[in-house]
Amino acid sequence: MDNFQNTNKARRYKAHVSIFGTTQIHLRNPWTVAMWSVAFPGFGHFLLNKYFRAFSLFLWEVIINQVTKLNLAMVYSFTGNFEAAKEVLDLRMVIMYIPVYLFAIWDSYRTTVDLNNIYTLAKREDAQFNSFSLGAFEINYLDKRNPIMAVLWAMTIPSVGQLYVHRIILAGFTLIWTAVFMYNSHFLEAFIYLINGNLNKSIAVLDAQWLLYVPSFYFFTIFDSYVSAVENNKLFEDEQGKYLKNHYQSYIFNLMKLNKVDTMHIFATFEHSTYLELAITELEEHGIQNILAVPLNNRTEERKLFDNLHQSDGVSLISKGMILAFLFSTIGASRGFVMEWGPIIWGLIGAGSGFILGFIIDLFIKKISKRKQKLLRGKNSEVVLIVECGEQQKQQVERILWNKLALGVAELNQS
Incomplete structure (x- = not known):
């Protein structure tokens, strides 16, 4: 299914x-x-x-x-x-x-x-x-x-x-x-x-x-x-x-309202995650339909050393390290049969040496390369969420946003 x-x-x-x-x-x-x-x-x-x-x-x-x-x-x-x-x-x-x-x-x-x-x-x-x-x-x-x-x-x-x-x-x-x-x-x-x-x-x-x-x-x-x-x-x-662009960009917000109104706008920023959709659907369950979601295009900078859950550009400095690790560990294990410490230890030494050498080579290439790659340092704002609600719903909306791991929440009240 x-x-x-x-x-x-x-x-x-x-x-x-x-x-x-x-x-x-x-x-x-x-x-x-x-x-x-x-x-x-x-x-x-x-x-x-x-x-x-x-x-x-x-x-x-x-x-x-x-x-x-x-x-x-x-x-x-x-x-x-x-x-x-x-x-x-x-x-x-x-x-x-x-x-x-x-x-x-x-x-x-x-x-x-x-x-x-x-x-x-x-x-x-x-x-x-x-x-x-x-x-x-x-x-x-x-x-x-x-x-x-x-x-x-x-x-x-x-x-x-x-x-x-x-x-x-x-x-x-x-x-x-x-x-x-x-x-x-x-x-x-x-x-x-x-x-x-x-x-x-x-x-x-x-x-x-x-x-x-x-x-x-x-x-x-x-x-x-x-x-x-x-x-x-x-x-x-x-x-x-x-998905957010297709489903949560149809409503047009009017932030510059001239007359007194009983509604307000709450802004929140999120990472791309399942919690973002949980927040949106929970707001909809509480009858809040005026929601605008805007995915951001993050700035580009130098590549990072390692990817993690919050930042992934796919060009971290491990590719050559892994390749040289298997190559050096193979040679180390082979030589270990006639050397004092044996194949396992020399294989591990070869693996560590190969990875470090590959890492240094990638790091050197990174230093001289002028190409830009994406880098999101730590947890970064990747989606801006704007919610229109009544003043009596303010605390409920903010509670939902914070519970679903919003990175930041602010309100705009023009009443």
Whole structure:
């Protein structure tokens, strides 16, 4: 059950909300998407919501990698044991692997460029789409979600952050493969030995072939959860702004009344949130119909370091950090098999070093870049609400507005 029945009269749509998740088109950096395909074929297509193609490439990567022992050969190569790398590698299957690997990178880049162009056209067409879906097994709706919470949950176990942002299909897929990778790599078993001080046994129990799937897989789920939360928030603000313009800008207020009147105007400012609509509908339940809602266009400034529930521009300084984190952690885990502290510790050191380096690179680019991006510092006024009511309704209206988290309330009484 959706709140909008698509007649398919529009040529392009920005989003589709179903019980399985929110599929949307938004602007992406083609190089970032391509780099995730470099990390693991299929990841770039998951970011683009191209699920069938992503599933095919992901499964191809795992099957061929297992047959050729490619990850194990990488470990031997990173540790300088090139003869062992040659011995374990199946050259017949590697030759089959290379064209598909390159295709995944090329196609994710090409598709991103195409979808960026399509998004521009869809935004100009601005076709309506459903924002609420109710089914027998699930409910999905547009709402604001905190990107930082998405990251924190994704850090606990891959897929949980994706469940938080309601990417049900991808979350279920990654949850299954998290269990597969963790079980076969003996990662958790090795981690228990490590925290109990048994370093040698921790190293011995690890399966290098399965372990090298973990870094790229883990950091991808964090990055995907974060980006999905940010873009979901932007989509919610866009849809709510359009709804307010269509439903609460038909009444014309006359603020300059010459004669004595028994009505007054109350002004309030809100963020884009569900509480704003709760305030409006509660006012209407109390018989107050003269309501004007005006979404604001906030000023543009430099990009922020991190997005959160109240501010999301989608260009925070984590993209390169996540990519370098998986790259350095893969190298660190590989080198750890012949170094004193073992694969887990060196993998964590590599992840931290990679993220910091990527963050510094993005920060440097930010400093020299002259492009402006949106920045909302803390809680900002995003919608102005004007309510016309009688003087006897003043306290009731203000109470409703404050209870629904208005950022500021003022009155204009010309009686």
